[in-house]
Amino acid sequence: MSLTKNSVMSLAISSLLLAFSTGCTQKNINIIGEKRVEITKYKSVQEGNFMKIMAELENTDNDNTEGFVYQIEWYDKNGFIKDTTPWKAITIHKNQKVQVIEMTNIPDIVDYKIIVSVPNK
Numbered sequence: 304m305s306l307t308k309n310s311v312m313s314l315a316i317s318s319l320l321l322a323f324s325t326g327c328t329q330k331n332i333n334i335i336g337e338k339r340v341e342i343t344k345y346k347s348v349q350e351g352n353f354m355k356i357m358a359e360l361e362n363t364d365n366d367n368t369e370g371f372v373y374q375i376e377w378y379d380k381n382g383f384i385k386d387t388t389p390w391k392a393i394t395i396h397k398n399q400k401v402q403v404i405e406m407t408n409i410p411d412i413v414d415y416k417i418i419v420s421v422p423n424k
């Protein structure tokens with residue numbers, strides 16, 4: 304069976320889409336409770352030996368103001384939790400986004416997890 308130019312192109316595009324969709328996991332995010340708050344963007348940067356994270360949270364429940372708490376878990380190169388921030392409260396009004404910036408005070412942290420707890424209505 305020979306492949307036409309269009310079928311080869313379709314196969315290539317399908318492969319790229321699969322690669323992009325599987326590569327965009329949210330392993331660094333854990334949302335507890337109802338999914339009315341969404342983390343739309345997040346990234347980490349190294350500042351010397353310390354990791355800094357930045358995240359953008361959005362109220363996806365456009366009818367109400369959302370109150371919730373979040374914390375960051377910091378992991379070492381062996382995958383062990385080395386530190387956690389205290390729970391911090393945030394309120395996001397409808398159709399609003401909030402940026403969160405946190406930095407570890409422990410050197411050589413290599414990974415993190417953002418944990419958001421949204422109460423049930």
